[in-house]
Amino acid sequence: MTAARPRRVALALALGALPSTAWAHLVSARFGDFYTGLLHPLTAFENALPWLALGMFAGLQPRGRSRWLLLAFPLAVAAGAALAGATGELPGLRLFNLLSFVVLGVLVALGREVTQGALIAAGTVVGLAHGLENGLAFQRGGSLLLFVCGVGCAGYLLITLAAAGTQVIASRHDWGLIAARAVGSWIAAIGIMMTGLALTAT
Amino acid sequence: MRFRNLDAEVTHMTRSPTHGRSRRYPVLLSLLVAAAAHAHAQAGLAGGFASGFLHPILGGDHLVAMVAVGLWGAQLGRPAIWLLPITFPSVMALGGLLGVLGVALPLVEVVVALSAIVLGALVATAARPPFRVAAIVVGIFAVFHGHAHGTELPAAANPLAYGVGFVLATGLLHLAGILLGTLVRRPWGAGLVRACGVVVALVGGYFLLGHSGLFG
Numbered sequence: 001m002t003a004a005r006p007r008r009v010a011l012a013l014a015l016g017a018l019p020s021t022a023w024a025h026l027v028s029a030r031f032g033d034f035y036t037g038l039l040h041p042l043t044a045f046e047n048a049l050p051w052l053a054l055g056m057f058a059g060l061q062p063r064g065r066s067r068w069l070l071l072a073f074p075l076a077v078a079a080g081a082a083l084a085g086a087t088g089e090l091p092g093l094r095l096f097n098l099l100s101f102v103v104l105g106v107l108v109a110l111g112r113e114v115t116q117g118a119l120i121a122a123g124t125v126v127g128l129a130h131g132l133e134n135g136l137a138f139q140r141g142g143s144l145l146l147f148v149c150g151v152g153c154a155g156y157l158l159i160t161l162a163a164a165g166t167q168v169i170a171s172r173h174d175w176g177l178i179a180a181r182a183v184g185s186w187i188a189a190i191g192i193m194m195t196g197l198a199l200t201a202t
Numbered sequence: 203m204r205f206r207n208l209d210a211e212v213t214h215m216t217r218s219p220t221h222g223r224s225r226r227y228p229v230l231l232s233l234l235v236a237a238a239a240h241a242h243a244q245a246g247l248a249g250g251f252a253s254g255f256l257h258p259i260l261g262g263d264h265l266v267a268m269v270a271v272g273l274w275g276a277q278l279g280r281p282a283i284w285l286l287p288i289t290f291p292s293v294m295a296l297g298g299l300l301g302v303l304g305v306a307l308p309l310v311e312v313v314v315a316l317s318a319i320v321l322g323a324l325v326a327t328a329a330r331p332p333f334r335v336a337a338i339v340v341g342i343f344a345v346f347h348g349h350a351h352g353t354e355l356p357a358a359a360n361p362l363a364y365g366v367g368f369v370l371a372t373g374l375l376h377l378a379g380i381l382l383g384t385l386v387r388r389p390w391g392a393g394l395v396r397a398c399g400v401v402v403a404l405v406g407g408y409f410l411l412g413h414s415g416l417f418g
Contacts, residue, residue, distance in 0.1 A: 109288055178284040181288050182288050185287075185289065188292055188295070189292050190366055193365050197302050200356070
């Protein structure tokens with residue numbers, strides 16, 4: 001014990017003296033727009049919650065039915081983000097995206113099965129609308145391609161992780177399906193209040 | 203051999219009086235560390251989320267009533283144990299919507315305190331009404347709880363984050379009640395859960411007396 005203590009102190013001091021990496025240039029020097037696009041939807045409840053609900057809803061479907069959604073949704077999000085420059089802010093877009101909280105949250109809470117076509121159609125429409133909203137945040141002068149790739153990757157990551165996580169938890173644990181449906185009702189509840197707030201603001 | 207030395211070292215650490223004393227000093231010193239004083243309230247996303255999350259927790263009547271919903275659901279068993287926590291947030295959101303829209307409800311705080319008394323009494327007596335009756339009772343109280351939260355939503359630093367915070371906190375309080383309520387499966391657990399109901403009702407009574415002005 002007495003012999004080990006100096007060694008531990010020396011190790012702690014050595015670790016404390018280790019220099020941390022100094023970044024002379026910001027990461028934004030090259031792939032900044034990619035990271036901006038990636039983080040924009042992931043750091044905003046406006047996007048993250050409905051996407052989470054869509055992924056959970058996909059995870060509650062029978063195995064294999066939501067496979068094409070994992071491709072359709074990120075492509076729709078990327079397409080929406082790319083088109084935002086041309087369309088500008090469409091009237092009612094924000095309200096539509098808030099309503100997607102309610103619809104997707106209720107679908108998760110009900111835990112019903114839908115056809116593959118309906119799932120892909122819903123994912124494409126939601127993806128396009130949320131992509132358009134994300135695209136409005138793109139700063140002129142940057143690389144639109146990188147930004148769109150970032151937003152699309154965020155869509156793929158979130159939807160895939162949510163779908164896979166929900167399917168695993170709901171199929172392996174008795175409480176998994178209940179927990180997923182409860183989270184769906186929470187998202188719907190948030191959407192109901194936010195839609196009301198948006199309506200009063202307009 | 204190495205494991206034997208380790209065992210000896212652990213024995214020395216736990217039995218040595220000097221080691222116990224040396225552990226005491228850092229604990230005492232840690233008590234002297236000053237906590238950070240925030241001169242300004244949190245703003246933006248974090249501020250909205252924090253105020254929303256803390257709103258049901260810092261209100262004692264909200265807190266015990268939400269736990270009581272979980273306790274009662276666990277007492278009632280299936281399907282109430284999972285239907286009540288799923289439907290409560292949606293019904294609460296309707297009350298929240300009324301609050302957001304500025305639609306006034308009468309005696310909101312009184313009904314919130316009353317909800318703790320009624321739900322606590324239902325848990326304490328292990329009442330088992332038909333599920334529809336239970337859902338209606340909980341639903342009515344959910345509207346008032348939602349209204350109390352919803353009226354503060356438009357003024358929040360970030361309304362969406364506030365909404366996420368208070369819905370999440372409410373759901374976690376239900377979960378706490380359900381987990382506590384699962385003790386009813388044990389022989390001694392049923393009595394403990396009913397005792398929790400008595401505590402909930404007493405807390406509700408305290409808040410109701412407070413609203414009546416008896417405590418100044």
